[in-house]
Amino acid sequence: MRLKRIAALAAVLLLALPGAVRAQLPTPEVAQAWRNNPWVGKIKERGVLKVGFDTFVPWAMKNKKGAYVGFEIEVALALADDLGVAAEFVPTAWDGIIPALLTSKFDVIIGGMGITEERRQRVAFTDPYEFSGIGIAASRISAPGLSSLSDFNKKNIVVAVKGGTTAAIAAKELLPEATIEAFDTEGQTMQELLSGRAQAILAGAPFPADLAARNPDRIYVPISGTLTQEPIGMALNPRDTEALPALNAWIGSRQAGGWLSDRWSYWFETLDWEPEVR
Numbered sequence: 001m002r003l004k005r006i007a008a009l010a011a012v013l014l015l016a017l018p019g020a021v022r023a024q025l026p027t028p029e030v031a032q033a034w035r036n037n038p039w040v041g042k043i044k045e046r047g048v049l050k051v052g053f054d055t056f057v058p059w060a061m062k063n064k065k066g067a068y069v070g071f072e073i074e075v076a077l078a079l080a081d082d083l084g085v086a087a088e089f090v091p092t093a094w095d096g097i098i099p100a101l102l103t104s105k106f107d108v109i110i111g112g113m114g115i116t117e118e119r120r121q122r123v124a125f126t127d128p129y130e131f132s133g134i135g136i137a138a139s140r141i142s143a144p145g146l147s148s149l150s151d152f153n154k155k156n157i158v159v160a161v162k163g164g165t166t167a168a169i170a171a172k173e174l175l176p177e178a179t180i181e182a183f184d185t186e187g188q189t190m191q192e193l194l195s196g197r198a199q200a201i202l203a204g205a206p207f208p209a210d211l212a213a214r215n216p217d218r219i220y221v222p223i224s225g226t227l228t229q230e231p232i233g234m235a236l237n238p239r240d241t242e243a244l245p246a247l248n249a250w251i252g253s254r255q256a257g258g259w260l261s262d263r264w265s266y267w268f269e270t271l272d273w274e275p276e277v278r
Helices: 002-016 028-034 038-046 071-083 094-102 166-174 186-195 207-214 243-256 259-269
Strands: 048-053 086-091 130-132 134-139 158-162 179-183 200-204 230-232
Touching: 028 243, 038 048, 038 071, 038 243, 048 071, 048 094, 071 086, 071 243, 071 259, 134 166, 134 186, 134 207, 158 166, 158 186, 166 179, 166 200, 179 186, 186 200, 186 207, 200 207, 243 259
Parallel strands: 048 086, 158 179, 158 200
Antiparallel strands: 130 230, 134 200
16 A cells, blocks of 8 residues: 555656656557566566666756656656556666666666667667767866867866766767866866866766856857767666566657657756756
8 A cells, every 4th residue: 555655646746847747648559568578567566666867967856855856757757657656766876877777776777878889788778768969068267269179179178077977988089188087976077167177078968058058157168069969768787678678668659649858848948947956
């Protein structure tokens, strides 16, 4: 009974999110893919979907009340709601999130994880459910007027990144001559840039552009748009590959119904959510 109450509460919380679209029951195609699926059966029997993630704005972050909100939080809540179970969120440092998955600390990573060949060697990925990219922001204090990657690709340029992310990989590939400094959180990279200790940061969009918009006197965007284009997928322990057809069917259904694009637009193309967080 207690698990049923938790699942019901998760559904209520989903409906309470700003601009949220009401979760739909699984389509016949999804129900068919879930029928007799061992992974789905395990989750349903337990009554809880354990989700690993780390905080990235606006993927997942705490609101003023201390609750997690964001695009990935909505995705996880909708999946759990459709499964008829509660969502248990397990915040995990990004550089340790794959090892935590492999030691069964949670069932799935739903956390803005880009699908890369290096990661494919360690985890099983679903189909992409969205596409993101890496953006750049620069310091008006210590690097004014720069406007190209070649301007930043110099040894005297310090580029701050969050360690273990595709931004860190992109920084090494795109700016091999620059001095790359990795930090545990995006907040730390932001402080490095605001202080002028770093000349630039690379991070997942829209973080760099949002940072510049909020601090126009100290930060600017030297190159508009994104420097990369990367598919985002849910990551699973390789021993749970039977979950892939079940989750891919769900992703396809949510894409076809427009729910994923609607929530992406809310979190990445508007700032309607910002008063709840800041």
